[in-house]
Amino acid sequence: MGTNLICVSVTLEWCMTHSRCSDGWGFCTKDDFSLSHMLLCRLSYRKHALNCHRMKPALFSVLCEIKEKTVLNIRGVQEEGLPDAQLMRLDNMLLAEGVSRPEKRARGGPAVAAGTATPGGCPNDNSLEHSDYRAKLSQIRQIYHSELEKYEQACREFTTHVTNLLQEQSRTRPVLPEEMERMVGVIHSKFRAIQMQLKQSTCEAVMTLRSRFLDARRKRRNFSKHATEVLNEYFYSHLSNPYPSEEAKQELARKGGITVSQVSNWFGNKRIRYKKNMGKFQEEATIYTANTEGNTTEAGGPRSQASCPSTPGSGEPVPCTSPRRPQ
DNA sequence: GCTCATGATTGACG
DNA sequence: CGTCAATCATGAGC
Numbered sequence: 001m002g003t004n005l006i007c008v009s010v011t012l013e014w015c016m017t018h019s020r021c022s023d024g025w026g027f028c029t030k031d032d033f034s035l036s037h038m039l040l041c042r043l044s045y046r047k048h049a050l051n052c053h054r055m056k057p058a059l060f061s062v063l064c065e066i067k068e069k070t071v072l073n074i075r076g077v078q079e080e081g082l083p084d085a086q087l088m089r090l091d092n093m094l095l096a097e098g099v100s101r102p103e104k105r106a107r108g109g110p111a112v113a114a115g116t117a118t119p120g121g122c123p124n125d126n127s128l129e130h131s132d133y134r135a136k137l138s139q140i141r142q143i144y145h146s147e148l149e150k151y152e153q154a155c156r157e158f159t160t161h162v163t164n165l166l167q168e169q170s171r172t173r174p175v176l177p178e179e180m181e182r183m184v185g186v187i188h189s190k191f192r193a194i195q196m197q198l199k200q201s202t203c204e205a206v207m208t209l210r211s212r213f214l215d216a217r218r219k220r221r222n223f224s225k226h227a228t229e230v231l232n233e234y235f236y237s238h239l240s241n242p243y244p245s246e247e248a249k250q251e252l253a254r255k256g257g258i259t260v261s262q263v264s265n266w267f268g269n270k271r272i273r274y275k276k277n278m279g280k281f282q283e284e285a286t287i288y289t290a291n292t293e294g295n296t297t298e299a300g301g302p303r304s305q306a307s308c309p310s311t312p313g314s315g316e317p318v319p320c321t322s323p324r325r326p327q
Numbered sequence: 328g329c330t331c332a333t334g335a336t337t338g339a340c341g
Numbered sequence: 342c343g344t345c346a347a348t349c350a351t352g353a354g355c
Contacts, residue, residue: 220334220351243344264343265335272346273333 060174087192090199097206099141137206144202151198155191159184223266227256231266235274236288242271 053059094100162183166175223231234252235242244252249263256263274281 222333222352262334266333268344268346269334271344276346 056172060172084192084196087196087199090196090203093203094144094199094206097203098137099144099202099206140202140205144198147198148195151191151195155188158191159187162187223256223258223262227258230256231263231270232284232288233291235267235270236285239285239289242267242274 091100163180166180166183169175222228230252234244234248238244244263244267246260249260249267253260253263258266
């Protein structure tokens with residue numbers, strides 16, 4: 001610190017005593033009176049003076065000796081090249097979420113799982129959420145790639161700069177090739193750490209987006225009255241075997257303005273709840289069977305006809321006490 | 328705010 | 342892969 005101060009003060013003094021920038025060696029012929037320029041000139045002058053000094057070879061050999069003694073210590077400090085399982089995990093995750101790939105449609109994920117229609121027969125709600133999700137994911141992807149590019153460029157520039165600096169220094173002091181490599185390695189590892197942070201925060205952003213989307217999806221909306229009627233009509237008119245075929249499901253979905261998977265969910269829930277508490281559904285059954293009496297809703301057609309729900313394939317009717325069809 | 332209804336999710340099973 | 346059964350989470354009625 002003290003030496004630096006002395007150097008600066010000497011340089012300043014030197015600058016003050018010279019009316020214009022002149023290094024005395026003819027290196028600089030510019031009429032530049034700025035302090036920074038003068039300092040630079042002074043520095044190059046000193047470098048030149050050192051390189052040409054008659055004691056330079058002796059100094060160099062002394063420095064070589066010191067280097068030989070300390071090189072072991074340098075090796076000891078070398079970083080352990082950890083294989084980075086965490087980085088691999090992050091990479092895999094970003095790839096799976098479609099963030100790593102350039103500008104392509106995100107594969108899988110909750111967006112694809114989402115249906116095309118919403119409860120209540122409003123088929124646009126989900127697509128809105130869907131596109132919103134995709135837009136936000138794309139935004140995250142763009143930020144990720146631009147930041148990554150910035151880091152990579154900065155890393156390249158910094159490495160080149162440091163390499164040049166070391167090469168220049170190697171003229172005045174011994175710089176081993178391993179030392180250069182080590183320096184480059186250190187720079188790379190530092191930038192890798194920054195990249196890892198970027199990847200980590202990107203992952204977090206994707207996870208947050210995803211959980212928000214899932215939360216939104218989980219929000220339940222009751223089906224419209226019409227949709228429930230359509231489903232109930234089918235259920236009670238096929239009470240013996242309430243397992244609509246794929247075509248029937250599609251037809252019901254179309255009629256009710258809901259998705260096929262919602263139809264499947266509804267039938268799954270209905271069968272179980274009906275079986276568990278048939279008494280409770282008696283009134284409902286009476287209403288729907290009365291409505292559909294002689295008006296069979298052939299949405300794909302029933303698989304069989306009995307009086308109670310049974311598991312497909314088993315052919316074993318569920319113990320049934322009610323409801324009874326009106327006589 | 329409580330309770331019940333109901334759509335969605337999850338894990339096991341055949 | 343479809344279904345069952347349990348469970349979660351929210352809507353709706355009071």
